[in-house]
Amino acid sequence: MKPLELDRDFEALLDYLKRNQSCDFTGYKRPTLMRRFSCRMQQLHIERYQDYLQYLQSHSQEWIELLDSILINVSSFFRDREAWDYLASNIVPQIIASKQPDEPIRVWSAGCASGQEVYSLLILFAEALGIESCLQRVQLYATDVDKVALQQARQGVYRANEVKGLAPDLLKKYFEPTEQGYAFDRRLRRRVICGCNNLAEDAPMSKIDLLACRNTLMYFNPDIQARILVRFHFALKNNGFLFLGKHETLTAQRPIFMLDNIKHRIYIKGLHLELGDRLSITPKFRLKEASDSLVSQLCFWQAAFETSPFAQLSVDLNNRLVAANEQANFLFRLTLSDWSLPFSELLPGKLVSSHVAIGKFYCDRRPVNLKNIKWITSEGTKYLDIFIAPVFSTNNDLLGVNLTFIDVSDRQQIIEKLEYKYSELARASETCQETKTALDTTRIELEETQKELEALHQEIQFIERDMQFRN
Ligand SMILES: C[S@@+](CC[C@H](N)C(=O)[O-])C[C@H]1O[C@@H](n2cnc3c(N)ncnc32)[C@H](O)[C@@H]1O
Incomplete structure (x- = not known):
């Protein structure tokens, strides 16, 4: 018998056991398995796999004997x-x-x-x-x-x-x-x-x-x-x-x-x-279920990404935009054609690379926070806080970066207003101080004038008394 024929007959035997007895040996190494089958077949004086298949079909309990011969359950206490x-x-x-x-x-x-x-x-x-x-x-x-x-x-x-x-x-x-x-x-x-x-x-x-x-x-x-x-x-x-x-x-x-x-x-x-x-361990009949569950998980992640109150972008190691939420599209006016451009050529990419070299960031693999980044747009000046976080796979390979842009223009305006009010206050307090100093000088002058008047008054009284005395 040719080895190829032998294999085919053997696979048919395994297939029969899998379909009819729920004994799936298709994942077992063939040489050992074949040896175990041959042992059992020798006991029955059967030479060919196809004959043994017929024997299995006509002897309903034979598969139990076969199982016993295949599952080598030799063991011992503290083996090795x-x-x-x-x-x-x-x-x-x-x-x-x-x-x-x-x-x-x-x-x-x-x-x-x-x-x-x-x-x-x-x-x-x-x-x-x-x-x-x-x-x-x-x-x-x-x-x-x-x-x-x-x-x-x-x-x-x-x-x-x-x-x-x-x-x-x-x-x-x-x-x-x-x-x-x-x-x-x-x-x-x-x-x-x-x-x-x-x-x-x-x-x-x-x-x-x-x-x-x-x-x-x-x-x-x-x-x-x-x-x-x-x-x-x-x-x-x-x-x-x-x-x-x-x-x-x-x-x-x-x-x-x-x-x-x-x-x-x-x-x-x-x-x-x-x-x-x-x-790999999801049973085939559950693959559809598994893929449905994955799709719904992906939809959830996407929705969560969209729900973020901040503009977020993800960029891969090839400098390509992988994801952008609605807030990011709106903030940077991103269009469909932008997705084909390298990230560094896009508005957010230019903004980031004017403060941090993306290449260096990939080498360091650490989060970077950029605060109060000034951005001059056609509608006026904006201020952004930018958080750049590396994204790793489960086995720690760097996949790219996630960027979050927080528009802090309102905060900046308040800070600027406060600064202005503060300088006005400082000016007013300076004026106040000057006025107080002037008042103090005038008061001192007044006091001195009064003292002079009092001295004069005393001098007059003295002269008057002297004149009365003379008269
Ligand atoms: C050689 S014994 C090993 C016994 C013990 N672990 C030892 O080392 O002494 C191998 C055992 O694996 C069991 N076995 C074979 N295929 C199996 C499977 N698909 N799932 C669970 N056990 C299996 C066999 O029934 C057998 O009892």
């Missing part, structure tokens, strides 16, 4: 011990230290299989916080698509060979021997919520501090991996940690996760998501 030691000594203490003493801690084991990873995580937190505090504060979500494995995770009972990797003291402290094997501590087990969740399709958990998704991501093709990572980004709190399997690495184009430790595959939530990321 060194990574868990690092988690215990570095990550768990960081999470605890970042919280208030009674604040909840939320952990998600995605692709948890039969639960060994979930209880390993719970043991780490119980050891770090103490059992009582762990019971109060830690909430663990355990999800998988394999319902059989989830059932074991829910029960938390393991055979002797499944717990053999556990340190004897931890086994003694956290497990109780039962007829079926070892049962995980009943009280702590209540802190675990198990549920079916398809990482490639379902909504993620939220406000998670630590997300373990180990040895699961690697089964998906890069496109689906990228979408799952967007969901994980949504799920995590800022500074939340992502813990991957030993053979898994992140190769996303944009660093929505940053590396904490490459050896142990630990990452921290990184850059914000962009619109494209959000759309």
